[in-house]
Amino acid sequence: MAIAIEARGLVKEFDGFRAVDGVDLNIPEGSIFGILGPNGAGKTTMLRTLLGIIDPDAGTRTLLGSSKPISQSRIVGYLPEERGLYQSMRAVDTIAFMGALRGMALKDARDKGRAMLEEAGLGYAADRQIKQLSKGMAQTVQLIGTIVHDPKLIVLDEPFSGLDALNQAKLERMIRAQAEKGVTVIFSTHVIAHAERLCESIAIIAKGKISFDGLVSAARDRLRPQVHLETESLDGPWRSALPADCIAEGNWWHFTLPETGVEPLLTALVEGKAGVRSLSIERPGLHDAFVAIAGESVAAEMDQPLAEELL
Numbered sequence: 001m002a003i004a005i006e007a008r009g010l011v012k013e014f015d016g017f018r019a020v021d022g023v024d025l026n027i028p029e030g031s032i033f034g035i036l037g038p039n040g041a042g043k044t045t046m047l048r049t050l051l052g053i054i055d056p057d058a059g060t061r062t063l064l065g066s067s068k069p070i071s072q073s074r075i076v077g078y079l080p081e082e083r084g085l086y087q088s089m090r091a092v093d094t095i096a097f098m099g100a101l102r103g104m105a106l107k108d109a110r111d112k113g114r115a116m117l118e119e120a121g122l123g124y125a126a127d128r129q130i131k132q133l134s135k136g137m138a139q140t141v142q143l144i145g146t147i148v149h150d151p152k153l154i155v156l157d158e159p160f161s162g163l164d165a166l167n168q169a170k171l172e173r174m175i176r177a178q179a180e181k182g183v184t185v186i187f188s189t190h191v192i193a194h195a196e197r198l199c200e201s202i203a204i205i206a207k208g209k210i211s212f213d214g215l216v217s218a219a220r221d222r223l224r225p226q227v228h229l230e231t232e233s234l235d236g237p238w239r240s241a242l243p244a245d246c247i248a249e250g251n252w253w254h255f256t257l258p259e260t261g262v263e264p265l266l267t268a269l270v271e272g273k274a275g276v277r278s279l280s281i282e283r284p285g286l287h288d289a290f291v292a293i294a295g296e297s298v299a300a301e302m303d304q305p306l307a308e309e310l311l
């Protein structure tokens, strides 16, 4: 599997405070990769260090095959957390300017920007100044400017913050469309649901350290599935087949799927005449896996929309 970004022992300190504390990371090429962590976990500092915007105090990183990540900036698109555009510039010129900064000819970037605005349903706003756009529209313009040069790697820092549900859905579609073209998309978030919907792989970061890096399915596999069983009978020899953690609720039985799997359990239920009315096996979600990996206290800081998302 090709690797888009590899980091080994990455450290970044600010006045003796370790914002990034010995990070090892592998981000596969062509996937959607989520960096999950609460506010202040070190996501932004890590992304900026990986991109070469700031240098680490220790450790190494390789970005698209280069140990000098900043030299790859023409094939990288980066949406920083703090959004900011020239308020008096027209939307289409903003995109052209951003494309030119990444090596495009101004005219090509302007033509492409106009086409991409059309595609995003904002063709009518191409010649409007940024200050005449809504917040969501301005964010779309900035996003188009981030990808107008067809980068191989897109890095989005908290891209969902400040977007309403409609614009969040549009952004999700855009991220998926880029990944379908083979582009690697990395985004940071403090909302587990965004990563669960979009990502193939994730890294979990808290207090500058990575506690998990790998496939979402591998994170979920750390927890055993839960079984919910309903029986006709309330008692009988079949009861001994239920594991020790079983919680009874009337005719319902809730327990962790035993290591031996579902077949021996079903056999015991049938032979013991439990009268199975229903049986469902629920795979743990990413939120439960996150709690198991990062702990309750870190999980409690997640999923909390920032104040601006509530506006």
Ligand SMILES: Nc1ncnc2c1ncn2[C@@H]1O[C@H](COP(=O)(O)OP(=O)(O)OP(=O)(O)O)[C@@H](O)[C@H]1O
Residues within 6 Å of the ligand: 014, 015, 019, 037, 038, 039, 040, 041, 042, 043, 044, 045, 046, 081, 158, 190
């Ligand atoms: N330039 C800086 N100088 C001093 N401290 C900094 C600087 N940049 C970040 N920090 C500190 O490093 C820690 C990690 O910050 P960072 O912005 O990387 O976290 P984050 O996970 O992106 O959080 P958020 O989602 O709130 O932006 C924080 O405690 C922050 O105060």
